[in-house]
Amino acid sequence: MISQLTRDERALAMVLCVLLTLFGATLGLVGRDDVLGWHGALLALSGMVLLIVIMSKIYDPDPNPDRVTKYYDDPTKVGVIVSMMWLVFATFVGDWVAWLLVYPEATFDAGWSSFGRLRPVHTTGVIFGFGGNALIATSFHVLQRTSRARLAGNLSPWIVVIGFNLFCLLAVTGYMFGITASKEYAEPEWYADLFLVVIWVVYFVLYLRTLARRQEPHIYVANWYFLAFILVVAILHIINNLAVPVSLGHAKSYSLFSGVQDAMTQWWYGHNAVAFFLTAGFLGMLYYYLPRRAGRPIFSYRMSIISFWGITFLYMWAGSHHLHYTALPHWVQNLGMTFSIVLVVPSWASAGNALLTLNGAWEKVRDDATLRFMFVAAVFYGLSTFEGSFMAIRPVNSLSHYTDWTVGHVHAGALGWVAMITFGAFYTLVPMLWNKERMYSSRLIEAHFWLALAGTVIYVFSMWNSGIVQGLMWRAYAENGTLAYSFIDSVDAMRPYYFARAVGGFLFFLGGVIGLYNIWMTTRMPAVEKPPVYDLPPVVAAEPAE
Amino acid sequence: MSKPERDPYTGLMTTGHEWNGIKELMTPIPGPVKFFLALTILSAVLLWILYPTWPYGPGYTKGVLGVDQRTLVENNLTKSAALRSVWEDRFTSAEMSALEADDDAMTFVRSHGARLFEDNCSACHGLDAAGGPGFPSLTDDQWLWGGDAETILETLRVGINAPHDETRYAEMLAFGDQGMLNSEERRTLTDYVISLSRPDELTKEQKELLPAGAELFDANCSSCHGEDGGGSHDVGAPNLTDDFWIYGGDAASIAATLRHGRIGVMPYWEDRLSEADLRLLSLYVRDLRPNQQ
Numbered sequence: 001m002i003s004q005l006t007r008d009e010r011a012l013a014m015v016l017c018v019l020l021t022l023f024g025a026t027l028g029l030v031g032r033d034d035v036l037g038w039h040g041a042l043l044a045l046s047g048m049v050l051l052i053v054i055m056s057k058i059y060d061p062d063p064n065p066d067r068v069t070k071y072y073d074d075p076t077k078v079g080v081i082v083s084m085m086w087l088v089f090a091t092f093v094g095d096w097v098a099w100l101l102v103y104p105e106a107t108f109d110a111g112w113s114s115f116g117r118l119r120p121v122h123t124t125g126v127i128f129g130f131g132g133n134a135l136i137a138t139s140f141h142v143l144q145r146t147s148r149a150r151l152a153g154n155l156s157p158w159i160v161v162i163g164f165n166l167f168c169l170l171a172v173t174g175y176m177f178g179i180t181a182s183k184e185y186a187e188p189e190w191y192a193d194l195f196l197v198v199i200w201v202v203y204f205v206l207y208l209r210t211l212a213r214r215q216e217p218h219i220y221v222a223n224w225y226f227l228a229f230i231l232v233v234a235i236l237h238i239i240n241n242l243a244v245p246v247s248l249g250h251a252k253s254y255s256l257f258s259g260v261q262d263a264m265t266q267w268w269y270g271h272n273a274v275a276f277f278l279t280a281g282f283l284g285m286l287y288y289y290l291p292r293r294a295g296r297p298i299f300s301y302r303m304s305i306i307s308f309w310g311i312t313f314l315y316m317w318a319g320s321h322h323l324h325y326t327a328l329p330h331w332v333q334n335l336g337m338t339f340s341i342v343l344v345v346p347s348w349a350s351a352g353n354a355l356l357t358l359n360g361a362w363e364k365v366r367d368d369a370t371l372r373f374m375f376v377a378a379v380f381y382g383l384s385t386f387e388g389s390f391m392a393i394r395p396v397n398s399l400s401h402y403t404d405w406t407v408g409h410v411h412a413g414a415l416g417w418v419a420m421i422t423f424g425a426f427y428t429l430v431p432m433l434w435n436k437e438r439m440y441s442s443r444l445i446e447a448h449f450w451l452a453l454a455g456t457v458i459y460v461f462s463m464w465n466s467g468i469v470q471g472l473m474w475r476a477y478a479e480n481g482t483l484a485y486s487f488i489d490s491v492d493a494m495r496p497y498y499f500a501r502a503v504g505g506f507l508f509f510l511g512g513v514i515g516l517y518n519i520w521m522t523t524r525m526p527a528v529e530k531p532p533v534y535d536l537p538p539v540v541a542a543e544p545a546e
Numbered sequence: 547m548s549k550p551e552r553d554p555y556t557g558l559m560t561t562g563h564e565w566n567g568i569k570e571l572m573t574p575i576p577g578p579v580k581f582f583l584a585l586t587i588l589s590a591v592l593l594w595i596l597y598p599t600w601p602y603g604p605g606y607t608k609g610v611l612g613v614d615q616r617t618l619v620e621n622n623l624t625k626s627a628a629l630r631s632v633w634e635d636r637f638t639s640a641e642m643s644a645l646e647a648d649d650d651a652m653t654f655v656r657s658h659g660a661r662l663f664e665d666n667c668s669a670c671h672g673l674d675a676a677g678g679p680g681f682p683s684l685t686d687d688q689w690l691w692g693g694d695a696e697t698i699l700e701t702l703r704v705g706i707n708a709p710h711d712e713t714r715y716a717e718m719l720a721f722g723d724q725g726m727l728n729s730e731e732r733r734t735l736t737d738y739v740i741s742l743s744r745p746d747e748l749t750k751e752q753k754e755l756l757p758a759g760a761e762l763f764d765a766n767c768s769s770c771h772g773e774d775g776g777g778s779h780d781v782g783a784p785n786l787t788d789d790f791w792i793y794g795g796d797a798a799s800i801a802a803t804l805r806h807g808r809i810g811v812m813p814y815w816e817d818r819l820s821e822a823d824l825r826l827l828s829l830y831v832r833d834l835r836p837n838q839q
């Protein structure tokens with residue numbers, strides 16, 4: 001991999017590693033009285049390790065200059081493997097957390113292993129570790145193929161992949177130390193946030209510069225979505241994390257916003273994280289790998305357009321449905337609710353566009369578990385967006401809010417949509433990346449499919465049940481005006497559902513382990529004599545790339 | 547760039563764009579999409595007209611229904627207050643003893659009191675009110691401050707060692723940490739305290755020191771726990787001669803109590819629960835003692 005960089009690029013990479021080490025050392029020094037010091041040390045150590053790795057290869061020969069005539073897939077390869085590793089780790093933690101709700105004592109008697117710290121390890125691990133790496137990896141792949149151009153940079157993709165994973169590492173270890181900004185899905189503190197801003201800007205610039213080299217005058221839908229994902233996540237991240245650190249030597253910071261404005265900013269962020277991280281990015285994935293695998297044209301270009309603009313425009317207004325019946329003024333709630341209702345239409349148009357693209361390929365859906373993953377993902381995308389719009393209606397939300405129904409909705413989207421589309425995309429992508437004719441084992445894909453589907457269905461059904469039972473118990477009044485149940489009654493009633501959820505989660509986790517194994521074994525399959533040709537080659541522009 | 551062509555399966559034209567083999571059909575927007583788009587937008591506009599929605603400079607549109615979540619909540623609160631007033635009035639006005647004698651009232655206490663107890667008290671005293679290390683059992687009819695309904699009511703109202711002006715206050719001194727008794731003396735006293743309830747557990751050597759223990763007890767402990775160790779409801783000092791312990795009755799726990807002292811907190815509930823709820827809870831707790839019905 002390093003041999004794919006020129007010596008000049010290697011030298012530049014070493015400079016960057018030194019900068020990272022210095023940054024880490026500075027943080028470590030000013031923060032030595034605080035947990036911040038540990039994070040400084042972690043960054044400095046990472047910088048040094050990378051430096052040594054590059055140094056050991058510094059005298060390797062320069063790469064073949066014809067590399068500009070090929071796509072640049074090393075960062076994607078790393079991204080795919082790392083993404084699957086995050087999945088296995090974070091769903092393991094997710095299932096642990098799920099068992100904790102059945103057996104609260106099933107943990108070590110230590111701060112780092114308490115429910116409150118493990119839960120964000122799970123959410124960050126799956127959303128950013130698994131989802132983020134999957135998005136970065138596939139976006140690089142899709143971008144190059146649909147532009148027929150090589151990535152506009154050899155070093156910057158690595159900055160994105162490695163930097164992003166360092167951010168995830170800071171986040172996850174920080175929670176275990178007890179560091180949190182206490183904003184859901186934005187828990188990392190100010191220094192990690194600043195670090196991510198740099199990484200993300202590099203990503204955005206790289207994406208635009210590559211796109212500028214495209215051969216087809218029109219930009220393919222998948223790229224609209226990836227670009228929306230990158231741009232809007234940058235805006236969300238920067239605004240929601242505006243904060244003042246207690247001091248430069250402390251991890252703790254205080255939000256620039258306060259009270260209900262803070263809550264509204266947070267859920268404007270939170271909902272659009274769902275929209276642009278968990279939806280737009282993965283729609284980008286769907287729009288490339290599903291038609292590729294099915295061998296069918298996209299059902300309707302016009303539907304792509306109205307869904308894209310519908311989704312990007314409407315989501316921006318909908319965040320207040322997370323704060324129904326709170327101190328947020330009634331008018332803000334009502335406004336968010338109405339936009340959420342309209343939102344179901346472009347969402348279903350996207351799901352429909354995907355499903356109708358499968359017209360003419362249904363026998364493939366039946367026979368090919370990879371395509372079936374993507375089919376099921378589109379179905380769950382439709383289900384969870386319908387459910388979301390329904391839950392956004394105030395009276396419905398008065399039942400669902402604070403209950404496991406929300407958790408069920410989340411995982412219908414997260415397992416059924418986000419994870420399934422990723423599995424389908426990866427199983428399509430991995431043989432292409434490593435020049436193999438097929439995946440190592442199609443029976444293992446089949447096994448993964450059924451484990452993932454069973455796990456998701458068990459998870460979602462048990463949470464629907466528990467959520468609705470919870471909601472009804474909390475609001476039940478006896479006729480003398482007193483509550484019919486105490487809170488602990490409702491906790492007790494959840495036990496069987498939590499048990500079922502944890503079992504379903506375990507199946508899902510097991511599927512992930514099989515997936516990682518299958519992908520790993522595919523990369524190690526012996527090279528075939530005549531590798532299949534998956535892609536049209538890049539069209540090399542007149543001016544040489546960097 | 548390729549030319550628009552006819553897709554053999556659907557018979558529709560493609561757009562003529564192509565990306566690494568992916569094409570798109572020129573399918574018009576299906577009717578249902580347009581229909582539901584119109585329908586949802588219409589319902590949104592309707593909701594804007596009915597309810598508060600759009601901000602403008604000094605305020606926001608109030609909606610023709612004129613509702614606001616604050617007034618909605620207030621109405622609901624008034625309604626349920628009216629439902630509750632039926633029994634609340636009786637519970638605030640009647641004598642505790644009269645309520646205790648009234649079967650109807652006590653049936654209500656047992657059902658509603660259980661939920662009040664579970665929501666407010668169980669976190670410390672346990673679901674079965676049997677307490678746990680540091681938190682007294684409420685089912686044994688052994689009381690620090692007295693166990694009739696009025697006294698329990700007062701304990702609930704002001705708490706123990708709580709931030710209430712009239713709180714009940716009781717502290718077991720840290721005889722060791724504050725240097726009032728040395729470890730030798732504390733060991734002797736520990737054995738003495740054990741002898742008050744379980745004399746058989748002591749060895750012969752330990753028994754020989756009991757007179758010395760009694761002297762130490764007299765000088766240091768009896769002012770609160772009484773000369774016979776029977777405790778006092780006036781100062782909230784527990785009885786040391788029975789089998790009920792808050793922090794454990796084994797030698798190690800007693801030694802720790804003597805050395806570091808104890809100052810447990812029971813929160814006060816005066817501002818958090820209504821008068822009727824407090825009285826109902828007192829009756830409920832009173833009703834937990836053994837041999838009730």
Ligand code: HEM
Nearest residue numbers: 091094095097098123126127407410414418419505508509
């Ligand atoms: C093995 C599979 C999984 C299991 C067992 C699992 C379990 C859990 C549990 C127990 C919680 C905490 C719920 C609570 O606090 O009541 C949770 C929260 C969450 N999980 Fe998972 N999870 C799994 C997979 C995933 C995946 C793959 C994703 C995303 C791609 C995900 C995203 C989330 C999110 C966003 C939350 C926070 C939900 C909220 O705050 O409403 N989970 N999960």
Ligand code: HEM
Nearest residue numbers: 274278321322340343347385388389391392401410413414
């Ligand atoms: C039309 C699309 C959608 C709408 C209108 C919508 C609406 C909602 C609503 C009303 C809630 C509950 C808020 C509350 O009561 O606290 C919610 C929660 C959530 N939704 Fe969706 N949803 C949509 C799609 C999705 C999708 C596709 C995902 C993805 C994976 C997703 C992920 C989440 C998450 C993670 C939460 C939990 C937030 C928390 O931690 O409280 N949603 N959504």
